[in-house]
Amino acid sequence: MESLDLFNIVLFVITGFVAAFIDSTVGGGGLISVPALLSSGLPVSMVLGTNKLAASMGAVTSVISFWRSGHINKKLVISLVPLSVIGSVCGAYTVHLLPQDFMRKLVVAMLVLIALYTYQHKDWGSVKGKTEFSKLSLAGAFVLALVMGFYDGFFGPGTGTFLIFGFLFLGCDFVTAAGNGKALNTASNLSALATFIYNGSVVWLYGIIMGISMMVGAYFGTRMAIKHGAAYVRPLFLTVTTLLIGKQIYDIFFN
Secondary structure, X not given: OOOOOHHHHHHHHHHHHHHHHHHHHHOOOHHHHHHHHHOOOOOHHHHHHXXXXXXXXXXXXXXXXXXXXXXXXXXXXXXXXXXXXHHHHHHHHOOOOOOHHHHHHHHHHHHXXXXXXXXXXXXXXXXXXXXXXXXXXXXXXXXXXXXXXXXXXXXXXXXXXXXXXXXXXXXOOHHHHHHHHHHHHHHHHHHHHHXXXXXXXXXXXXXXXXXXXXXXXXXXHHHHXXXXXXXXXXXXXHHHHHHHHHHHHHXXXXX
16 A cells, blocks of 8 residues: 655645646646656556546546536437447557657647637637537547547547547537537546556555545536636637647657
């Protein structure tokens, strides 16, 4: 059993809350929680597994809030979750097929395009989105769930951002896109968590302490999104996208 000093407890609680507050709506919480766990001296594999435990606790809390508020297209999401899980498992098994440097460069390019498109379309996702979809849109949703599940299992950074962008293209408003995306992202997260647990790569004490804080952060973050709508979600989405671009560029040139 790992032991904790007061500094680490405070660090995990504060960073867990802030990470989940942001991650509950637009993703990107790992930019905060992973460095905090790394500072404890854990091996990278243990950090990733422990972060996945804590993040999953926060994600489930967020999904419950979105679900209860009606900001998840329940029929659509339920049909997409199995594809997200299958994609995640397949991604985890094929992680060795493509070089990480290639993925980082591809992710940067895609995130830049997403940011530019969202900046240029200022009213995008601000009006109430549609709840019924054409067969072509549904086919696009199935592909989105499978591909993003695969990507999350394979590499991961920016999954929540890509999911929101995909659901916006399908015609959802920002808050519903965030709710749908979080539901699928949670499914792939839980699949990955099962793999980490099976491999013994989770420090339960650290993960549970940070996870409880993440549950609180996720609750308040989701309530903010539901209350303030696109006026809150859109700028947060753009901010996290910009930070993800910066993080991936840093990894390419300086890591």
